[in-house]
Amino acid sequence: MKYLVMDTKMTYCIIMDEMGAFHVAANLNYHLGDTIDDPLIMKKEVKKPWLKWTFASAWVVALATLLLLYFQTPVPLPVLYSRIYISINPEVCMSVDESGEVFALEGIDEEGKALIEGYDYKGKDELTVTGEIIDLAIAENYLASGMTITIEIDNEEALKEFGPALRQEANKRIEGRVDAVVEVGNYGSFDIAQETVTSPSPSPTPLPSTVPSPSPSPGVEYLPSPPPVSNNDSNYQDASSNYDDRQNNSAYSEGSNYSNYD
Amino acid sequence: MNNNELLLQRVIAAKEDLDLADELIRDYLPFIHSECAKFAGKSLSLGKDDELSVGMLAFHEAIRSYSRLKGAFLKYCALLIKNRLIDFARHEKHHQGHLSLDAPIDEDGHVLADVIADKDDKQKAMIEHEATIDEIEELKNVMHQYGISLKDISENCPVHEKTKEKCLKAIAIAKDHPEVLAELESTKRLPLNSLTALSGVNRKTLERHRRYLLALLLIYTNGFEIIRGHLWKMTRGIKL
Numbered sequence A: 001m002k003y004l005v006m007d008t009k010m011t012y013c014i015i016m017d018e019m020g021a022f023h024v025a026a027n028l029n030y031h032l033g034d035t036i037d038d039p040l041i042m043k044k045e046v047k048k049p050w051l052k053w054t055f056a057s058a059w060v061v062a063l064a065t066l067l068l069l070y071f072q073t074p075v076p077l078p079v080l081y082s083r084i085y086i087s088i089n090p091e092v093c094m095s096v097d098e099s100g101e102v103f104a105l106e107g108i109d110e111e112g113k114a115l116i117e118g119y120d121y122k123g124k125d126e127l128t129v130t131g132e133i134i135d136l137a138i139a140e141n142y143l144a145s146g147m148t149i150t151i152e153i154d155n156e157e158a159l160k161e162f163g164p165a166l167r168q169e170a171n172k173r174i175e176g177r178v179d180a181v182v183e184v185g186n187y188g189s190f191d192i193a194q195e196t197v198t199s200p201s202p203s204p205t206p207l208p209s210t211v212p213s214p215s216p217s218p219g220v221e222y223l224p225s226p227p228p229v230s231n232n233d234s235n236y237q238d239a240s241s242n243y244d245d246r247q248n249n250s251a252y253s254e255g256s257n258y259s260n261y262d
Numbered sequence B: 001m002n003n004n005e006l007l008l009q010r011v012i013a014a015k016e017d018l019d020l021a022d023e024l025i026r027d028y029l030p031f032i033h034s035e036c037a038k039f040a041g042k043s044l045s046l047g048k049d050d051e052l053s054v055g056m057l058a059f060h061e062a063i064r065s066y067s068r069l070k071g072a073f074l075k076y077c078a079l080l081i082k083n084r085l086i087d088f089a090r091h092e093k094h095h096q097g098h099l100s101l102d103a104p105i106d107e108d109g110h111v112l113a114d115v116i117a118d119k120d121d122k123q124k125a126m127i128e129h130e131a132t133i134d135e136i137e138e139l140k141n142v143m144h145q146y147g148i149s150l151k152d153i154s155e156n157c158p159v160h161e162k163t164k165e166k167c168l169k170a171i172a173i174a175k176d177h178p179e180v181l182a183e184l185e186s187t188k189r190l191p192l193n194s195l196t197a198l199s200g201v202n203r204k205t206l207e208r209h210r211r212y213l214l215a216l217l218l219i220y221t222n223g224f225e226i227i228r229g230h231l232w233k234m235t236r237g238i239k240l
Helices: A049-072 A110-115 A126-139 A156-174 A191-198 A239-248 A257-261 B003-014 B018-027 B029-040 B050-065 B073-094 B112-116 B119-145 B150-156 B161-176 B178-187 B192-199 B203-208 B210-219 B225-230 B232-237
Strands: A003-008 A013-017 A022-025 A082-087 A091-096 A102-107 A148-153 A181-186
Touching: A003 A022, A003 B119, A003 B150, A013 B150, A022 B150, A082 A126, A082 A156, A091 A110, A091 A126, A102 A110, A102 A126, A110 A126, A126 A156, A148 A156, A156 A181, B003 B018, B003 B073, B018 B029, B018 B050, B018 B150, B029 B050, B029 B073, B050 B073, B119 B150, B119 B210, B119 B225, B150 B210, B161 B178, B161 B192, B161 B203, B161 B210, B178 B192, B178 B210, B192 B203, B203 B210
Parallel strands: A148 A181
Antiparallel strands: A003 A013, A013 A022, A082 A091, A082 A148, A091 A102
8 A cells, every 4th residue: 555645743644545545654754745655653542332332331240240240248236245234323233245335235224215316326435325324324313422323234245344444434424423333343232223223212112023134136155144033032121231232242332342443 | 521531431422523523632642652552562653654644543543343242452452552553563573674765864953855866856845735725724714614624524425335435426516517616606505406406326325425425525615636637547547
């Protein structure tokens, strides 16, 4: 094929082939009107509309696959590390994982249920939830001066781990607002807690046969926890005397044995 | 605005405009020179060494094909220049051993063509060459009257074989129907209706390559015998 040089510039030239096609080529010292045999023609980018659609389809398929994989991959369920019972007058129970994140919160009694109604605990740790529950209790007039906040943890390890911080957090929340006592201990250490739940009045009342305990949340793997304290325990028979006993037992009340964990 | 952004803007503008591309390449000639010299392993001079022309063409190609996804422009450009020079070196190697009419045969600068061509042929060729130049200049002037340039046509040239065939079919029809060429000259516009009716080619296809068709139809109007003579393959190859 021969090419006729139709135009020359320093950086390129325009040539026409014998089939009437015009090309941009390298100007290898050509002159206007030259007939050349073997030019270096600039490669033309052929637009391929199908290529665009192919890429678009590939993206859609990849996205769909990712979404499918995302929704099909089982989300790891939180593993129960410990349950933390907060008894003010309302009693609530939160389930926490090993990092301290609260993944379940339930009211043990009617007041507890009412207290946490509408409260969003998701993504919060045990300190935040405890603090906010105390705030709620103060706001709802459940907590007043002279009362006791009892925090019970059903796992010895968790008690060591979370106990000091929980007590500190609770004290921080009530400081300057109400003159209450904060007690932190093993689940079942404070009989008064159960008593308070079942009988808010100081006078002894018949107790239910079992202590209300939170039902396990579906899909949650539970670690072995100490059995709940049975109400058949004779301590329940006299709430006021039990309260005094509790002050002297092995539980961690403020300024007592609990200092071991500070 | 930093230099990179400025360069990028110039590249984007030059994508659609050969003149802007030419301007950009002139500004970046030292860069091209350096890349070509690096490849050739020697100092190169403009007008003597083909490597520089190849480098400039590669720069043109880089401007056309560049997108942000391809990284920094100058790095991309350097890569394209290198690839083009490798191709060129292979091509030259392939043609080694072939005699060139322009090859110097003595120290006085005489070339092979001077020895083998007799005086009459040389004179004839010179006259023909001058006539060709005149014709090309005349065609450029006529095209200018129609608002098109060679640069536009090179951009508007059909690429796909089927489109080429359709365009050539329309040209052949116009060539055989002088009234179509007359309509072109009188209206100074591409007679799309007549071409579509006579050739049966889709109007959109013809519209898309309007400038290219216009240029070729102008070649088939009066004059431009030399250029028409060059297009003998086209005339023969048109399938009606």
